[in-house]
Amino acid sequence: MANKAAEAIDFGKTGGVVPVVTVDHASRRVLMVAWMNREAFEETVATGRACYFSRSRNRLWRKGEESGNFQVVREIRLDCDEDTLVLAVEQSGDGAACHLGYESCFFRTLDGDEWRAADTRKVDPAKYGPGYGHQKK
Amino acid sequence: MANKAAEAIDFGKTGGVVPVVTVDHASRRVLMVAWMNREAFEETVATGRACYFSRSRNRLWRKGEESGNFQVVREIRLDCDEDTLVLAVEQSGDGAACHLGYESCFFRTLDGDEWRAADTRKVDPAKYGPGYGHQKK
Numbered sequence: 001m002a003n004k005a006a007e008a009i010d011f012g013k014t015g016g017v018v019p020v021v022t023v024d025h026a027s028r029r030v031l032m033v034a035w036m037n038r039e040a041f042e043e044t045v046a047t048g049r050a051c052y053f054s055r056s057r058n059r060l061w062r063k064g065e066e067s068g069n070f071q072v073v074r075e076i077r078l079d080c081d082e083d084t085l086v087l088a089v090e091q092s093g094d095g096a097a098c099h100l101g102y103e104s105c106f107f108r109t110l111d112g113d114e115w116r117a118a119d120t121r122k123v124d125p126a127k128y129g130p131g132y133g134h135q136k137k
Numbered sequence: 138m139a140n141k142a143a144e145a146i147d148f149g150k151t152g153g154v155v156p157v158v159t160v161d162h163a164s165r166r167v168l169m170v171a172w173m174n175r176e177a178f179e180e181t182v183a184t185g186r187a188c189y190f191s192r193s194r195n196r197l198w199r200k201g202e203e204s205g206n207f208q209v210v211r212e213i214r215l216d217c218d219e220d221t222l223v224l225a226v227e228q229s230g231d232g233a234a235c236h237l238g239y240e241s242c243f244f245r246t247l248d249g250d251e252w253r254a255a256d257t258r259k260v261d262p263a264k265y266g267p268g269y270g271h272q273k274k
Contacts, residue, residue, distance in 0.1 A: 004250040019156050021167055028165040030158055033221045045247070077243035078252050080235050084170045086243045098217050106214035106223045110182070113141040115215050 003042050010083040011038055017053050018083050022097065025074040025088040031097035032105045034061070036085065048073050050087055067128045069093035094123040099132065101125040140182050143175050147220040154190050155220050159234065162211040162225040168234035169242045171198070173222065185210050187226055204265045206230035231260040236269065238262040 011018055017035040024031055034052040036044070040060055043051040050071035054061040064070025071089035078085060091097055098105040100121070107119040125132055148155055154172040161168055171189040173181070177197055180188040187208035191198040201207025208226035215222060228234055235242040237258070244256040262269055 005247055005252055008252055014151075019170060021158050021170060023165075023167060028160075028167075030160060030165075030167065030223050033156060033158060033216065076247040077255075078245045078247070079170065079242040080237050080239070080244070081242070084242075086167050100217050102217070105216040105218070105221075107217070108215045110142055110213040110215070115142055115145055118214075 003045050005045070006038050006041050008082055009038070009041065009078065009085070010081070013083050017055065018085060020052065020085045020087060022050065022071065022087045022089055024103075025090050028088075029104055030106055031089070031091060031103065034063075041085070044073060044087070045076070050089055064093060066132055067093060067096075067099075067125070069096055071097070096122040096125075099125060140179050142182070143178050145219055146175070146178065146215065146222070147218070148175055150220050154192065155222060157189065157222045157224060159187065159208065159224045159226055161240075162227055165225075166241055167243055168226070168228060168240065171200075178222070181210060181224075182213070187224055201230060203269055204230060204233075204236075204262070206233055208234070233259040233262070236262060 009018060017037050020034050020036050022031045023029060035055055037053040040051045040053045050063045050073055052061045052063060070092045073087055073089050075088040076085060095103055101123045102119050103122050107117055108115040109118045146155060154174050157171050157173050159168045172192055174190040177188045177190045187200045187210055189198045189200060207229045210224055210226050212225040213222060232240055238260045239256050240259050244254055245252040246255045
């Protein structure tokens with residue numbers, strides 16, 4: 001699954017992984033931020049489904065492997081410093097990219113000196129089983 | 138400028154800084170990804186202008202300090218793991234968040250196994266002086 005485009009990505013700066021910002025292809029909303037190593041990038045390009053690298057689990061993380069909330073990749077962008085990616089995706093399943101059941105992991109806004117939930121849940125993540133989402137990604 | 142909201146942010150996971158995704162407040166487009174330490178976060182909240190932490194320069198980076206392309210912060214969001222922020226901003230000056238003169242640092246898209254520039258420049262960054270943008274942020 002080697003892809004020549006991977007050679008341009010500077011995986012060395014943060015220990016073999018780069019940050020990945022995943023946005024909704026239609027609304028452009030930021031859904032989540034995760035990490036990719038070269039293998040995850042190449043699998044993502046080859047399969048058309050988002051595959052990240054979980055730093056806490058130290059392995060590839062095929063988004064949706066537990067919940068069915070996988071992501072169909074529509075576009076991949078690279079930044080000027082070649083060390084960050086943006087994926088534009090269609091969020092499948094229950095439409096919840098966040099392991100807490102929200103559309104976006106960024107469901108809290110700063111209000112004065114407090115963080116307040118500004119969104120409503122799409123789904124109760126308990127439906128995916130008792131262990132789901134208990135490990136940070 | 139201490140802000141109680143900073144206590145909720147997990148700055149420890151990546152050596153005292155967290156990734157920050159900066160989006161255009163109106164269009165939601167991802168403009169750039171940078172880093173903040175606690176001091177940068179607190180200055181951003183206190184002043185209403187984006188202040189990052191430059192890992193390469195090892196100091197606070199007041200966005201626009203050289204170019205005038207500063208960012209007025211309209212909203213700050215925190216993710217479920219409390220280790221990543223999204224800023225929604227109005228991009229001032231020439232409307233170029235990227236040090237290469239593009240609106241967004243993510244001006245290249247993956248086309249097969251090549252990265253291709255998909256956007257046009259807003260401004261020639263040479264106007265900001267000969268040293269501008271030569272140091273990675």
